[in-house]
Amino acid sequence: MDKEFFRLNDFSCGYGHKFKIEGISFSIHKGQFAGIIGPNGSGKTTLFKGITHELKRLAGDITLNDKNVFSLAYKEKAQNIAIVTQKIEVEDILVCDYVLLGRIPYQSRFTFFESKEDYRLAEKYMKLTDVWRFKDKLMSELSGGEQQLAGIARALTQEPQLLLLDEPTAHLDITHQVQVLNLIQRLNKQLGLTVLMIIHDLNLAGEYCNYLVMMNNGKVHFKGEPHDVLTFNNIEDVYNTVVVTRTNPISGKPVVFLVSEQVLESK
Template sequence: MHLDIKNISCGYGESFNIKNINVGIEKGIFAGIIGPNGSGKTTLFKGLTGDLDLKSGEVFLDKQNVNKLSLRKKAQRIAVVSQHTEITDMSVFDYVLMGRMPFRKHFHFFESKTDIETARKYMKLTNVYRFKDKPMSELSGGEQQLAAIARALTQEPQLLLLDEPTSHLDITHQVQILNLIQELNEKLELTVLIIIHDLNLAGEYCDYLLMMKDGEIFVQGEPSEVLNYQIIEDVYNTVVITRENPVSKKPVVFLVSDRVMKNTK
């Protein structure tokens, strides 16, 4: 699905937290939003999910204006994975089945066979099927995040939005989840837009990056263009060194402490 963000601005209350956002993301692209805290990443994300109303501009999915869709229709096309999964006592299976909600009508009281099969398929794909009967609250952070992704996939969306899904996980789970998203992105031709703090993970996994600063997109493009030491210094006010990963040929960002910096001068 082709995502077109046309000149949107939005924010909390009267103020504009982000403005003049113009982005086009091709179908099947794995795109990342990066930028310092307070640069507007989450505001942009909430503008896309509909949690915040757009003050101006439009968002199109394959030429269809997203804001003209009903909530239900929208949920059939866009799935959202938040930073935290809600701690609930429902079983993983029931939780994943929630993803079928946009397809059920008011008095579709019971889950259909398709509902159950779809949920099962994505639970297997995300490797959460083995603990399908466990309550969500008893899973580890990484397992909860996997279940949340399974739930999102069960919506069979064309666009998957993720808000820092790996931010409080160890590297094993970070890599596991990002590998999974990448795999799904290729296998299902799912368009992915992810907020990601870690520049190295962003560089390694994303095909396209949006670097935000002060509520606007400072630069966008392929990781090798965006993760340039000069751009990062401008946006983050931090001195960094960038190199190429010898294996993946993707950009890698190194930090240098002040002490070392002084001594090397």
């Protein structure tokens, strides 16, 4: 259990001369639900693109199960790490066909027809994510929240060891935010799936994650358990905003309150 399952070691990457993140080190245990938080421009998305290899690695290493991620073959990597991006591309594709694309990492170049196993897995994960009821709709007919669920179903069909999500709750109302995050939490618990997600909302991060990495100016500012990361000191340092932190009376997780300028001035 204590084995470092997914690990970034002094990792750096960036966009040419413009912006880069440097010296990122953290590690996630198997079965952990980890979140990356930080203000806009702190390097969350850059880090995400570095891990998914959209951006060139400048230094350092990333290992999964002690294997260097960058030395894995394309398909082997996709069998181990599944990625759900913030915006699921809207195309004229049926939801079930979209989810079946998740089997590509397991198919050879000359596989022209999906196997029974492919269909079985696609069905299993569509049912698990509650996507099954609109499997015969087009992706473009779904709402943002439903598309996110379909994206997760596709990622699960890749049968990964690690699920990477880029702000899965962006642009969603609280009903869908909670629906998506409850699903991810359930997958994390039931399937033992290790999750790493970027998340903007500090309260959601505190409620759902059991490990947080706080980014600032392209570096890791603080990392650890939500209670240790989401302190008003840390948040005020990184976000330059005055906040009050409390504990959620029901879940016992940290909650962050904002205070308006007028109230602050009158005190």
